[in-house]
Amino acid sequence: MKYISTRGQAPSLSFEEVVLTGLASDGGLYVPEKLPEFSREEIASWAGLSYQELAFKVMAPFVDGEIPDEDLRGLIDKAYQSFRHQGIAPLVQTGHNEWILELFQGPTLAFKDFALQFLGHLLDYILQKRDQKVVVMGATSGDTGSAAIEGCRRCENIDIFILHPHNRVSNVQRRQMTTVLEDNVHNIALDGNFDDCQNMVKASFADQSFLPEGRQLVAVNSINWARIMAQIVYYFYASLALGGPHRPVSFSVPTGNFGDIFAGYLAKRMGLPIDQLVIATNSNDILHRAISSNDHSKQELHHTLSPSMDIMVSSNFERMLFDLYDRDGAAIAQLMEDFKSGAMHLSDSALSRARELFASHKVDDDRMLEVIRDVFENTEYLLDPHTAIGVDAARATRKDHSIPMVCLATAHPAKFPEAVQKAGQEEDPKLPHHMADLFDREERYEVLPNDAETVHEFMRGHLAC
Numbered sequence: 279m280k281y282i283s284t285r286g287q288a289p290s291l292s293f294e295e296v297v298l299t300g301l302a303s304d305g306g307l308y309v310p311e312k313l314p315e316f317s318r319e320e321i322a323s324w325a326g327l328s329y330q331e332l333a334f335k336v337m338a339p340f341v342d343g344e345i346p347d348e349d350l351r352g353l354i355d356k357a358y359q360s361f362r363h364q365g366i367a368p369l370v371q372t373g374h375n376e377w378i379l380e381l382f383q384g385p386t387l388a389f390k391d392f393a394l395q396f397l398g399h400l401l402d403y404i405l406q407k408r409d410q411k412v413v414v415m416g417a418t419s420g421d422t423g424s425a426a427i428e429g430c431r432r433c434e435n436i437d438i439f440i441l442h443p444h445n446r447v448s449n450v451q452r453r454q455m456t457t458v459l460e461d462n463v464h465n466i467a468l469d470g471n472f473d474d475c476q477n478m479v480k481a482s483f484a485d486q487s488f489l490p491e492g493r494q495l496v497a498v499n500s501i502n503w504a505r506i507m508a509q510i511v512y513y514f515y516a517s518l519a520l521g522g523p524h525r526p527v528s529f530s531v532p533t534g535n536f537g538d539i540f541a542g543y544l545a546k547r548m549g550l551p552i553d554q555l556v557i558a559t560n561s562n563d564i565l566h567r568a569i570s571s572n573d574h575s576k577q578e579l580h581h582t583l584s585p586s587m588d589i590m591v592s593s594n595f596e597r598m599l600f601d602l603y604d605r606d607g608a609a610i611a612q613l614m615e616d617f618k619s620g621a622m623h624l625s626d627s628a629l630s631r632a633r634e635l636f637a638s639h640k641v642d643d644d645r646m647l648e649v650i651r652d653v654f655e656n657t658e659y660l661l662d663p664h665t666a667i668g669v670d671a672a673r674a675t676r677k678d679h680s681i682p683m684v685c686l687a688t689a690h691p692a693k694f695p696e697a698v699q700k701a702g703q704e705e706d707p708k709l710p711h712h713m714a715d716l717f718d719r720e721e722r723y724e725v726l727p728n729d730a731e732t733v734h735e736f737m738r739g740h741l742a743c
């Protein structure tokens with residue numbers, strides 16, 4: 279399997295090479311040259327497999343023998359050992375044919391653990407084999423950071439630097455990152471918003487000359503293909519649990535960087551019968567505007583009660599555009615150039631294809647709080663603010679109530695006590711046992727200005743391995 283860039287100019291890479299990279303050298307993102315496809319019969323034969331067994335079936339074609347099957351199975355098993363629920367991704371019913379897919383049963387209580395527990399073990403395996411040391415650099419609006427740190431903290435060949443927007447993540451999210459005191463873990467609170475953090479990371483990938491000789495950057499954000507690959511699995515898992523592939527299933531996905539819903543779109547292209555794919559946004563609604571009114575323009579970033587989705591520049595939309603434009607790298611390079619100056623407009627055919635593939639809906643804070651209240655009153659199930667946005671979008675856009683609608687629960691409510699309290703809950707939702715003393719732990723992080731020179735200087739000075 280070869281991986282090619284969405285901008286058509288960078289060299290193609292093998293699986294291991296693509297895992298060890300971030301952006302392509304032409305600024306694009308890597309995607310598989312050809313997507314594996316499964317027949318209905320083959321998918322049906324996977325009913326009843328454990329999450330780990332299913333993950334192997336779905337991911338092996340992307341790895342394409344570069345890692346021996348037995349080793350790949352071992353990496354998958356290790357990745358999901360740290361999950362608190364036997365089912366790994368359990369489903370809970372909240373309405374007529376409406377389901378919540380709990381993706382927060384991993385160690386850091388967000389869906390990011392699905393890919394980042396796996397990526398941590400995968401990187402460790404590849405780097406040990408190659409006897410290579412790398413620098414992991416990532417941007418987070420709150421959840422990727424702790425999941426990446428948890429995945430990489432024990433990797434001897436990795437120094438990890440995570441940039442989060444100063445004072446813009448919840449206290450639980452910040453502490454999940456900054457209380458990890460291993461020498462190879464470094465947290466930077468950047469004076470800016472998530473887009474500034476992400477820009478800094480992308481610019482650093484584009485010019486890595488600040489690193490010591492022989493070191494390279496590796497991405498843990500969803501620009502890294504392995505993130506997307508591992509997230510495809512739970513679409514298959516949920517569908518199989520609800521009668522797929524013999525009947526279609528719909529998904530509603532709280533969306534920011536477009537990685538999670540892009541994985542759902544790929545599952546559909548790989549043969550999984552998916553009816554609706556709903557893009558659910560908070561007030562940072564660039565993706566909803568793009569689909570509903572062809573307005574993909576940057577606007578001021580709002581700070582909302584669903585801070586993990588406070589994202590304006592949605593990285594993985596580029597991967598989607600690549601398909602919408604029949605994999606024309608030059609067209610994507612032009613669109614991304616347009617976007618740099620503020621806006622891009624989709625062609626009529628790209629827009630109509632996007633509208634066939636996706637529904638979209640925007641949910642503001644007030645409405646999100648009502649949904650948390652409403653679902654709790656009716657079912658005693660407590661949603662986190664991001665999941666509540668997905669539930670509202672599902673209800674607003676749903677076409678056929680005989681088709682199961684799965685709302686991805688991307689985080690545990692205990693990560694966002696402020697929103698939960700505003701929704702009228704008197705008591706903060708309890709952190710799981712392994713995090714019970716989170717607020718007693720010592721923190722370590724550095725507040726830095728949004729300046730590449732300063733950040734790079736800090737990174738050079740703090741390499742531990």
Ligand SMILES: Cc1ncc(COP(=O)(O)O)c(C=O)c1O
Pocket residue numbers: 388389420421422500532533534535536537538539586587664688689
């Ligand atoms: C809790 C939560 N929900 C939803 C999202 C959106 O996911 P994506 O960026 O893959 O669209 C994120 C992060 O972006 C998140 O942390």
Ligand SMILES: N[C@@H](CCOP(=O)(O)O)C(=O)O
Pocket residue numbers: 417418419420421422423498499500501534535537586587593
């Ligand atoms: N919500 C994310 C933002 C980064 O997204 P990613 O999927 O590209 O890592 C976060 O919590 O950091």
